[in-house]
Amino acid sequence: MSEQRDDKPEIKPFTGPAGGWGSLRSVAEILPRERVSPTIVAELTRQNKHDGFACVSCAWPKQYPPHTAEFCEEGAKATAWELTGLRTTPAFFREHSLTELRGWTDYQLEQHGRLTDPLKYDPETDRYVTIPWETAFAEIGARLKAIDPKAAVFYASGRASLETSYLYQLLARMYGNQNLPDSSNMCHESTSVGLKAAIGVPVGTTRLDDFEHCDAILFFGQNVGTNSPRMLHQLRSARKRGIEVITFNPLRERGLERFTDPQNPIEMATGGETVISTQYHQVRAGGDLAVMTGIAKHLIEADDAALATNGEAVLDHGFIAKHTHGFAPFADKMRATGWDEIVAAAGLTRPAIESAAKVYAKAKAVLGIYGMGLTQHVKGVENVRMLVNLLLLRGNIGRPGAGPCPVRGHSNVQGQRTVGITEKSELAPLDEMKARYGFEPPREKGLDTVEACRGVIDGSVKAFVALGGNFLRAVPETEDMERGWAELDLSVQIATKLNRNHIVPARGATYLLPCLGRIELDRQAGGPQTVTVEDSTSVIHPSRGRATPASENLRSETAIVAGIAQALLPPNPNVNWQAWTGDYALIRDEIAAVIPKFFKDFNARLAEPGGFWKGNKASERVWETPSGKAEFLVPTGLDAAGFADAEGRYRLITVRSNDQFNTTVYGYDDRFRGIKGTRMVVLMNRADIARAGLTDGQIVTLESDAGDGRTRRVAGLRVTTYSVPDGCIAAYYPECNPLIALEHHAEESHVPAAKSVPVRIVTAQAVGS
Structure with a gap:
């Protein structure tokens, strides 16, 4: 199979806006390449709609009432990728060994199409061969029983539904471990740790309608045009209202500069566009901590000057006194930090930083939007907490139009955490599960992604079960990871398409279990099933697939997890995997019983138009922290990169x-x-x-x-x-x-x-x- 790229790459500056005709042409190009049927047009009209399906890519919230087309360029590509007419059948594996496939690119592997049959690796032929589902479950169960449960890892990629995720974490814990790393470990764990310590909740406090009430936006390290293009509609509307968007991002990214709305006939016809960022500051990598220190320093010193002259306060002293802890040492640190240090670490001038601070000082309601440009640094947690510091200075949490807004990646990565996909005991409802299911959950901390990688490399991890994802390509230390992976006793991969994770076989046994996609009809014993996901703003949405499955031999992720559980775990009168597989509403009843704080009346609430909000105490200015207040953090430095500059580095x-x-x-x-x-x-x-x-x-x-x-x-x-x-x-x-x-x-x-x-x-x- 030839790689889809030219012998001579074409590299030239792009002058157009984000969106516009370029987006339409990009979508039009992928549809024939994926050989999708004409029914994809009908499916796209259902995307991100209340009676349709939740996009399988990003977790940006769904607008209600929705746009006519409630999908973006990236979302349309994700739908075409899942509904592709291309197939990777058993005949393909008869023709290609895994040794050969390791020479293929990532694009080539996934572009070959949807997997159609359950497979097991045959080391004698170096090929995958078909295996009956029940045989695969029995063999996987037997191999897991033969190893120490603490040596097994259950990874989740972030796309599985709340129903599947709940069963998956229950399977792992009933088996005997909390080794439940997920894709959040690779991206927004800094958010979960930082926000939890600062404001008592591990997620953002904002909702989609906050964009209608804000009067300024601070935007850090998130490429909206590529990673979450639907947000451009909210940013465009904010800019039409005259809202200032101040962006800090190392690269000039078009989605943060200009946008033409593909759903606006006038803009499409005239070439009209909206300027997104009113200030665009190219902070150096790791310099956001210094930038935020500079903004805070300006605010505090401007407030000092105002109070000294009986002027109007810049800070919200009433909020700080009533709702925060640790302001004095934080303010002292900001005053003591010199501008020369700040400028050197930020890679920006003092006037540039102060120009952003002056806008923030005048705004009444400010959103702090950020992505992995804050979280994926050595000081990533401090980055998140420093943004919270900025918001606390002027009371910008717990009021309309204000608060931290982390932009999540995978479509249900936040929801997986809500229902128990976590290696941390304090974040999982262990006592409630113990009472309901009559087993003793493990209490010691499990392995996160980095710790799971260490275990693969040093051999202490013996089995790896993956609920989606491409773990070997997503993690660092690629070469050592592949060497360690080849020594595993067991690799189980639940997937829709072939990727690198599947072509590095374990020494013991490797199983490739193909699942239904979210857009496909999931018909079980109780009829067609509905699943649910949680978006970046803590809103729960139903998702109903109806497309014809890629193969009659596919099973749903929920059915696969339950199949492994039944083969692995002893019978439990309180746990009915078979009934749950037949009717996902029963799983939602279980979630509601175990996590009533967020999911009371779960099934009934699915009828709420636009989804239902699970609630957020910090948005009510209730701080579930040890002090009972929001916490200021004194940063330990100015450079989040974690290493010093050097000649040639x-x-x-x-x-x-x-x-x-x-x-x-x-x-x-x-x-x-x-x-x-x-x-x-x-x-x-x-x-x-x-x-x-x-x-x-x-x-x-x-x-x-x-x-x-x-x-x-x-x-x-x-x-x-x-x-x-x-x-x-x-x-x-x-x-x-x-x-x-x-x-x-x-x-x-x-x-x-x-x-x-x-x-x-x-x-x-x-x-x-």
């Missing part, structure tokens, strides 16, 4: 393309960055290219500079001129994950620090050689 920012969702690559066209036909690029600014003695188009090798004596390299990267801060470079994820040391992660949260990776350029070849 760059800060690598790993990024996604416009043709990608997480590890899924839809194609080789990163339209907004003007890159077509390749993903093997390294983005550098002109000055850094010249200082390094390089030229645009030159092929280079990057090497990790983690300082641990390990050699990690990625070769074949084309130097590409782009607007990036001095000393910073950018390249695509997951291609550059091999450069990330496993121990280069956020303190406290263990999120891989993929937005500031220390690297060097070690080899280069002349252009055309």
Whole structure:
């Protein structure tokens, strides 16, 4: 199978806006390539609608009433990817060995199409062969029984429904462990840790209608045009109201600059567009902590000056006194921090930082929106807490139009945590499960993603069950992980398409179990089933698939989890896996009984138009912290990167393309960055290219500079001129994950620090050689 890229990549600046005709052309291009049937048009009209299905890509909230087309370019691609007419049948594996497939790219593997039959790896032929479902379950159960439960990992990717996720965590805990890492460990765990400590809840406090009430937005480290384009509608509406959007992001990203609404006939006909960011500050990688320190310093010192002259206060002293703890030492730290230090760490001038602070000082209701540009740093938790500090200074939590708004990735990654997918005992309803199901749940902390990787590498992890995802490509330390993976006793992969995770077989046994997609009709004994997901703003939505399944041999994720559980666990009169599989409403009843705080009357509330909000104490200014108040954090420094600058050392920012969702690559066209036909690029600014003695188009090798004596390299990267801060470079994820040391992660949260990776350029070849 040929790779979909040109022999000579085309790289030229993109001058258009986000959205517009470019989005429509991009969607039109993928539909024939995926060989989707004409029914996809009807399915797209149901996407993100109350009586339709929840998008399988991002977790941005669903508007109600919805737009006519409540999907974006990326969402349409995700739907086409799932409803593809291409198939990966058993005949494919008779023709291709896993050794051969390890030479394929990520795009080639997934582009071959939907998996159709349950498979088991045959080491004698180096191929997958078919296996009956019940045989697979029996063998998996037997192998799991033969190992120490603490040596097994149950990973969840973030796309599985609340119903499946609840059964999955129950399976793991009844088996005997809390090794439940998930994709949140790789992205927003810094949010979960930081917000929980600061305001008592591990999630944001905002809802979609807060965009209608805010009068300023602080936007940190999130590429809306690629990662959550539907948010552009809210940003566009805010800008039409005159709201200022102040953006801090290392790269110039088109979605944060200009947007043409594809659903606005006048804009499409006239080429009209909306300017999104009123201020755009290219902070250097890891410099957000310094920027926020500078804003806080300006506010506090302006307030000091105002109070000294009987002027109007800048800070909300009433809120601070009633609702916060730790303000005095925080304020003293801000006053004592010098501007020279702040400017050096931020990579911005003092006037630039103060221009943002002045807007914030005048605004009455401010949203703090952020993504992994804050969380994926060594000081990622401090980044999150520093944003909370800013919001607390002017009472911007618990009022309309204000609060922290973390933008989650996978469509149900936040919801999985709500129903118990976590390695942390304090976040799971263990006592309630013990009482309801009559078993003693494990209480010791389980393995998170970094700890699970350590276990794979050192051999202490013996079995790995994956509920979706492409774990081997998503995590750092790629080479060591693949070597360790090959020594596992058991690998079980629940998936819709083939990916890298599936073609590195375990030494013991490897099973590839194909599941229904969310958009497909899930018919069980009780009839067609509805599942549920939670969006980034804590709203629960129903999702109803009705597309014809890719194969009659597929089973739902829920049925697969229950099948493994029945083969593995002893009978329990309080647990009826078979009945739950037949009627998902029964699972929702279980969730409501065990987690009534959020899910009381779960089934009845699914009828609420636009979904139902599970509630959020911090949004009510009820702080579930030890002090009973929101906590100010005194930052430990100004640089979130966790390493010092040095001659020849760059800060690598790993990024996604416009043709990608997480590890899924839809194609080789990163339209907004003007890159077509390749993903093997390294983005550098002109000055850094010249200082390094390089030229645009030159092929280079990057090497990790983690300082641990390990050699990690990625070769074949084309130097590409782009607007990036001095000393910073950018390249695509997951291609550059091999450069990330496993121990280069956020303190406290263990999120891989993929937005500031220390690297060097070690080899280069002349252009055309």
